[in-house]
Amino acid sequence: MTASRSWTARRDNKLERLRAASAFADGKVLDSARMVEALEAILRSGDRVALEGDNQKQADFLSRSLAEVSPEKVRDLHMLISSISRPEQIDVFETGVAKKIDFAYAGPQSLRVAQLLEDGQLEVGAIHTYVELYARMFVDLTPRVALVAAEKADRRGNLYTGANTEDTPTIVEACAFGGGIVVAQANEIVDELPRVDIPGDWVDLVVKADRPAAIEPLFTRDPRLITEQHILMAMLAIRGVYERHGVVSLNHGIGFNTAAVELLLPTYAERLGLKGQICKHWTLNPHPTLIPAIESGWVESVHCFGGEVGMEDYIAARSDVFFTGRDGSLRSNRVLCQLAGQYAVDMFIGATLQIDGDGNSSTVTSGRLAGFGGAPNMGHDPGGRRHASKAWLDMKTDPSPTARGKKLVVQMAETFQKGGVPTFVEELDAVGVGKAAGMPIAPVMIYGDDVSHVVTEEGVAYLYLAADEDERRAAIAAVAGVSPIGLRHDARRTDDLRAKGLVAYPEDLGVDPAEAKRSLLAARTIEDLVDWSGGLYRPPAKFRSF
Amino acid sequence: MTASRSWTARRDNKLERLRAASAFADGKVLDSARMVEALEAILRSGDRVALEGDNQKQADFLSRSLAEVSPEKVRDLHMLISSISRPEQIDVFETGVAKKIDFAYAGPQSLRVAQLLEDGQLEVGAIHTYVELYARMFVDLTPRVALVAAEKADRRGNLYTGANTEDTPTIVEACAFGGGIVVAQANEIVDELPRVDIPGDWVDLVVKADRPAAIEPLFTRDPRLITEQHILMAMLAIRGVYERHGVVSLNHGIGFNTAAVELLLPTYAERLGLKGQICKHWTLNPHPTLIPAIESGWVESVHCFGGEVGMEDYIAARSDVFFTGRDGSLRSNRVLCQLAGQYAVDMFIGATLQIDGDGNSSTVTSGRLAGFGGAPNMGHDPGGRRHASKAWLDMKTDPSPTARGKKLVVQMAETFQKGGVPTFVEELDAVGVGKAAGMPIAPVMIYGDDVSHVVTEEGVAYLYLAADEDERRAAIAAVAGVSPIGLRHDARRTDDLRAKGLVAYPEDLGVDPAEAKRSLLAARTIEDLVDWSGGLYRPPAKFRSF
Incomplete structure (x- = not known):
């Protein structure tokens, strides 16, 4: 034979x-x-x-x-x-x-x-x-x-x-x-x-x-470009998401919103007594904006997809925090970090360019076949996860004996992008782009049914608490400002959603928008980051304005 | 600072x-x-x-x-x-x-x-x-x-x-x-x-x-132990799932049911003209029962979690099919094979010991904290998948422009286990075991909402087509035989489900149960497998009865 x-x-x-x-x-x-x-x-x-x-x-x-x-x-x-x-x-x-x-x-x-x-x-x-x-x-x-x-x-x-x-x-x-x-x-x-x-x-x-x-130094965010609006959103996220659910392990996207969170840990979050309670274990590239939190003792570990230009000496001198080889330099590994970001962390939080009324989001916005990168790998609830954590169990709302928890998948976006373009839209541009390119399905980055929270400058929508799709849509509308989706919301319904805990505005979270000042940032410039690092961080030339 | x-x-x-x-x-x-x-x-x-x-x-x-x-x-x-x-x-x-x-x-x-x-x-x-x-x-x-x-x-x-x-x-x-x-x-x-x-x-x-x-040789199934019931279920699966959805890439569990599928490829499936249409790319340990399909030219590639005792020489001589190193021996890697099994294949199909009325299943059945192994990693619909295949798109039933396909997650089980113990039960033993052990959630192996098909000796339930939970439960009951769950089913409702395509019995799939004979197996003994391999497969002593 x-x-x-x-x-x-x-x-x-x-x-x-x-x-x-x-x-x-x-x-x-x-x-x-x-x-x-x-x-x-x-x-x-x-x-x-x-x-x-x-x-x-x-x-x-x-x-x-x-x-x-x-x-x-x-x-x-x-x-x-x-x-x-x-x-x-x-x-x-x-x-x-x-x-x-x-x-x-x-x-x-x-x-x-x-x-x-x-x-x-x-x-x-x-x-x-x-x-x-x-x-x-x-x-x-x-x-x-x-x-x-x-x-x-x-x-x-x-x-x-x-x-x-x-x-x-x-x-x-x-x-x-x-x-x-x-x-x-x-x-x-x-x-x-x-x-x-x-x-x-x-x-x-x-x-x-x-x-x-x-x-390419893709993960360097200049703190100079962090606005008061970013800071307000970061405060809302810290109180309304990180603190509320006890987010211990997490992945951050590369937006300015999450950079603001990183820079508020040693100041705002420290004052709230959250050190040691949240943000201990990270899966992300070595963001320079994480330096103040590391130096202040917030961070126990960072596992990386790749490196970041200029962070080499700093990382080598911080081997208790970063994964490094016997030669002292960083060891990164995209697949293993994605795996960690998918299965092992409490939360994925990232920015996006468009969100529809159901919470679907995409960065495809202009007839371009940009693709997904790694966000969907971490930005979904991994069905193969079985271990529990406080944050994960917090997402369990079904009383059934065979119900399970969920990963926190948080989309953080201002209601409008630069130039007054609304973030919240009736239909994602991705739908049209997908059709035009003959794709079998639309290139959605994060699906609405995976999103547990939406954070905007208006407040936080707790989508995991929604009883049905209608309530989910109403909660999204309630934080979508004066965008086309936001204009749909009905003030009475929103009061009801706030009472039920599906929507929280700054005052519901004890956040004072007047406090959202750049002075709250642990570092306000790249130079501040270099100082925090004791001179070990060496930013690439394009970020050196000092 | x-x-x-x-x-x-x-x-x-x-x-x-x-x-x-x-x-x-x-x-x-x-x-x-x-x-x-x-x-x-x-x-x-x-x-x-x-x-x-x-x-x-x-x-x-x-x-x-x-x-x-x-x-x-x-x-x-x-x-x-x-x-x-x-x-x-x-x-x-x-x-x-x-x-x-x-x-x-x-x-x-x-x-x-x-x-x-x-x-x-x-x-x-x-x-x-x-x-x-x-x-x-x-x-x-x-x-x-x-x-x-x-x-x-x-x-x-x-x-x-x-x-x-x-x-x-x-x-x-x-x-x-x-x-x-x-x-x-x-x-x-x-x-x-x-x-x-x-x-x-x-x-x-x-x-x-x-x-x-x-x-341990955990992946060797002696063909001698494959029963006519296993063969019938394998025929139902081949016609009702593999052929229908064009399952090109897949993972098989280690049950006798899937071993029967492997041994029917060069016989039953070949006669159906399915060679080259299904079962080309595999993620699984080197099952000896896959040898006849490999030798018959069905299999293009096999990536493995680990090895299997006795398969060393066969694998070394079949480097076009297996991943091997320059020394000729197998390269396996559990994490990468799990990743492949999660993200890259059309289907996961596996056996289980208990299934409840909602399709949740578990191998925890006797007060034992057995755990999950890797099944849940592959036995769920990976939310981070974006590429399409025929099988994946077949699972898309929602007409929304932002809807997506699904991975096929198939549970294959006889309605009764050995000793007349029903497989389909009102409540999984896992629920009680989890409670007794103080676990925060029940140790469910595969969740019902991830299961796309259930195959029993009675027929196939197409759960992905169910409009709601009630219809899903009815479809499961319709293939659950005379188990406690099966007894619930109502003949008139079942006719309706068959008409709508949610349930298929052997006659609906063109499967003749009288044909389900051991003579249909490409190999009926371990010795047959050795023969197929040209003497390259060397089974461990405990499987050598010849």
Whole structure:
């Protein structure tokens, strides 16, 4: 009954390609000057190729080399790029070298993605969340070739990913053990690595990049830009959500609202006696605005998706708080941090650009196929969670003996965005964008039925207490100000909702809006953050105004 | 503003402990004969200790050594053990060396756990699912010490975990980068590893175990024990679920029902012309009963949580299907396979011991605190999923523009268990067990609102089509036979549900129960599986009756 087919075709074919590439390599080390030829030797038309484009780190030497590959030699690649952020990642679709893409986020390149899609030059497999794209690499999207970025490599192929680990280990694992070819660019090829993050046995080829891999400081919020409105919302959130439910472990988005929360912990929240009661364990990138809370002893642990430019020395000096390697530098890991953010924390709180009357929200607002990133992975109630915490049990309103708690999923938004554009809308732009792009479902970021609270400058809506959809809509309307959704609300109904605890306004929470001043922030400038860090935080040039 | 406290206390304390342990080590290699003393040097009372007890692999040399540690020297440890399966893992609670435990599954030791809990000698942190326990290791349960198992280690601490990777890399990552101490037992200490799975930079100490780490063959189902009833249910599932929804990627539980499905693919399903349409991508341990489907060309890929005893050579010879390393052996990884099983597959299908009228199910049935394992991680609709597939979109019944698809979560159970005990019950035993143990919520394994289909020997209930809870309950009752729940069903209502497509009986699905014979199985004995494998599968002695 044994079949006569080959069962090692992938491995045999891989060895054949590596033999072809060996003309451009000394052992495992490729000649940087011949990278384009090497790629032409390694790649075959139609290959599925994971090109590391993370939230922050980009394998840009490899993506720029790929953009020079001749479409006569290699065509119709199927690209897997978690975060598309560089123009050459899209150029390859214009030349015909690539044809199909699966991705999770396309911020800066989203207009071009939409245009190429319309022109039929690009085919979208699906728009994923981060973890679901990696998950599929172990199921039906295993990459044939992975092009990744490390900080340092040695000649045996061992990699040091350093502070910005992000997705590298996961992509490499899927490709290496799936019989694919792993090529890593490194800023340096050295004899001795500070530590081995990825074993050389998993890596086929390394190459010295022409310049260090591009890293974006995406998680730095300048406290100067935090407004009194942000501060008011942060006060409402601290009293109405963090304090009320005893939120001990959490994830913060990168908005100014949550940056304000971080900067109010050592001042406002400290005065409320909340130190040690809330905000002890964090899953997030190393936000500089977290420094004052760390220095004031609020923070027990921080596990990170990736790093943040300028935070390296500070982190190395705070190993009791951050996950670090024996060399002292940060160890991050996007998949594991997403897992922690999904299953292990009490709360996800993030900002959004649009919310509809049912509480669905999206950052897709302008005909752009921006994608989801990782927010949906953490911004939902994980059905596979079984352990309880105070905050989680607080969300249990059903008296049934088989009822369970819920994760807190909090959407925090001003009722209007800049320029007077309402945040609360009748229909998300995402619905139209999805239709126009032929997507099978609308690109909703966080679904309303997962949202437990909405916080605006008007107050807090406790959606988990709503008896039905109608009450849920009324509670959202009650905090939506004079937006189209907010104008729907009926003052009498709102009084009733306040009495029932579904809506709380500042006075209901003991928050005095007059107190919402910038003087309440533990740091009001980047320079203050540097001071708090004892000079260890070294902000990138664009944030240095002092 | 810089604080005067130390921010490297964990690291300093770790180095102090390692210095103490160095008396029992040559470099990183501990003296096996002095393991108890070494543990007494490494551990401090109250430490949080991750002891590797996976589904299959057990760090038993370390757990047996821990059981000999003097309670005069080390007390009140807080143990993290994903799967408790050895008596000495519990003995330490009797001596006072350990006090608290967080776990995910306690199969063989569940009665003792319950007893010690009642006696106040053991405190349960929480009963987790697998991934949530690891997730918490990066948040608020970071281990101070990790005691793990590898197949081989070298003198620099590099580990080869081999086929049974399971949880080792995740536990080691949390502990090593959390400033903890990683101790690995290995079956052998060698000069050259077949491949490096975990870098030595992450491992502090290694020790040669007195005997190879215990590995259980948990995923081997002897085809001899598959009954005609299992075969009928498998036929119903294939036609009513797999074929109907086009289930391309999936996870199977370890029941005989799903083993029957695996063995019907090359026969019954092949005749239906389903090859290439369903069951191409799998996330599961290497079930021997999958061999005939693999050999018949049904299976494109299998990613595994762990390995299976006896499947080593077969897997090495089938690298196009399995994830393998450059040494040829299987690479498994529980966290990544769980992630794949949660986010990337169309369907989870598994057996259970009890189902209530709302479709909630549990394997807790006899006053035992058994726990959940990994089923809930895959057996729920992941709210963070955004990519579509045919099967997922099939579950979308809401016409709203912001509606989404759902994962298929299928519970497959005979209406009665062995000994005439009904599967369908008014109230899950889990409710009483949870109350008795003082658990904040009942230990429900899969929640009814996540279940899309129930398959019994009577037929299939399409719960995702139910308009409300009442219709859902009626559909469950219609396939629950003469169990207490089944007796509730009303024949006229059932006709209506069949007409509406909520319930399908064999004749509705074109399944002839008379065809449900053992002769339909592609393999009827373990020996048949060996034959299919061309002699590559080498079943453990307990399965060898030939």
